Every structure is written in C-alpha cells, then in structure tokens.
Amino acid sequence: MPARVWIASVAFVGLLSAAGSAGAEVTIIGNGLAAECSTAATGVANNLPTRREAESTCTLAIEGEPLSPHEAAATYVNRGVLYLSDHAIADARRDFEQALRIEPNLPEALVDRGAALIAGGHDKDGAEEITRGLALNPTQPEKAYYNRAVAEERMGDVRSAYFDYRKASELKPDWPLPKTELARFRVSAP
Numbered sequence: 001m002p003a004r005v006w007i008a009s010v011a012f013v014g015l016l017s018a019a020g021s022a023g024a025e026v027t028i029i030g031n032g033l034a035a036e037c038s039t040a041a042t043g044v045a046n047n048l049p050t051r052r053e054a055e056s057t058c059t060l061a062i063e064g065e066p067l068s069p070h071e072a073a074a075t076y077v078n079r080g081v082l083y084l085s086d087h088a089i090a091d092a093r094r095d096f097e098q099a100l101r102i103e104p105n106l107p108e109a110l111v112d113r114g115a116a117l118i119a120g121g122h123d124k125d126g127a128e129e130i131t132r133g134l135a136l137n138p139t140q141p142e143k144a145y146y147n148r149a150v151a152e153e154r155m156g157d158v159r160s161a162y163f164d165y166r167k168a169s170e171l172k173p174d175w176p177l178p179k180t181e182l183a184r185f186r187v188s189a190p
Contacts, residue, residue: 033061034075041078055082073103077112084116092116107136111144114151123151142171146178162187 040054058079061067067075080095096113099106110133117126130148138144149164162185168178 032065033057034065034067034071037061037075037078041081051082051086055079055086058082069102073099073106073109076102077106077108080109080112080116084112084119087119089116089120093120105136107133107138108140109133110136111138111147114144115147118147118151118154123154127151127155142168142175142178145171146181149178149181158185 037054037058040051040057058075061075062072062079076095076099080092080099083089083092083095093113093116096109096116099109100113103109111130112133114126114129114131114133117123117129119126127148130144130151134141134144134148145164145168149161149168152158152164153161162182165178165181165185169175169182172178
C-alpha cells in the first residue's frame with residue numbers, strides 16, 4: 001500500500017503579478033505588423049522599445065492589415081498578452097474574448113483569459129479556463145500549469161498547486177519561476 005504524501009506550502013506570497021507575466025503568445029510568421037506584434041508579445045522585440053508601442057503595433061495590425069481569421073485571433077491574443085503584462089486586466093480580457101469569438105478553440109486565448117481572470121482575483125474561473133485550454137494543447141503549457149497553480153494555491157488547494165508547479169518546471173526546466181515556487185513546499189509522508 002503506497003504511503004500518502006502530504007504537501008504543505010511554506011509561505012504563500014501574493015503572485016498576482018507573476019500570474020499576469022506568464023502569458024502564452026501565438027507566433028505569427030511574416031513581415032507585417034501582426035508578425036511584429038507576435039515578436040513583441042514574446043518579449044524579444046528590440047525594435048519596439050516600449051510595451052505601449054508594441055500594443056500600438058498590434059492595434060495597427062488588427063485595424064489595418066488583411067489578416068486571416070487565425071492571424072486576427074492570434075494578434076488579439078498577442079496584444080492581450082502585452083496588456084496583461086502591463087496589468088491592464090480588462091483590456092487583456094477583452095482581447096482574449098475577441099480572439100475566442102473569432103476562433104473559439106484557440107488554446108492560448110483560453111489559457112490567457114484564465115490568467116487574466118486569475119490576475120483579476122477570479123481564481124476558480126481562471127483555473128477552469130486554463131484547464132479547458134490545456135485540453136486543447138497550447139504551445140506553452142508550462143505557463144498554463146504555472147498560472148493554474150497560482151490560482152489553486154490561493155484557493156487553498158496546496159496539493160494541486162504543488163503538482164502544477166512541478167509540471168511547469170518539468171515542461172520547461174530552465175524556467176526559474178516554478179522552481180522558486182516549488183522551493184517553498186515541503187513534501188513528507190505521514
């Protein structure tokens with residue numbers, strides 16, 4: 001008979017900003033403004049010195065470029081990720097919801113809308129949204145697991161939070177954020 005494992009969080013630190021920083025962007029390849037928006041959302045845009053300029057580039061792409069439905073949805077997700085990193089939660093949610101109106105099963109839109117809900121204090125709804133997105137295989141599942149862990153921990157489900165932080169760390173071993181969170185936990189057998 002296997003031993004039961006008890007998991008306890010050592011000290012929970014408010015992770016509102018961390019939840020918002022783990023947005024999953026959608027890559028657009030090409031030379032237009034939508035591609036620049038995609039690059040900016042990944043955080044590697046050297047040619048766009050401010051987030052506001054990056055958000056503006058995304059808006060120009062949405063309003064002025066001929067985009068396929070998938071590219072339009074992806075550009076809304078990418079601008080939403082930028083808004084989320086600026087803590088503009090309502091703007092981010094609007095963009096994720098617009099992306100889902102265009103492409104209802106876009107996993108990144110679901111995962112990021114979940115992150116925005118969590119950042120806005122709606123942990124249960126955010127965790128459920130992330131679970132829906134994970135079922136559709138997002139390109140960066142580690143961010144989804146991390147954000148869901150934040151919500152689970154804030155709701156008092158420390159065991160689930162531990163396993164989601166661990167999954168995030170396993171999926172992206174070089175990402176320090178989940179490792180930092182895992183360091184706060186103590187795992188012991190009864």
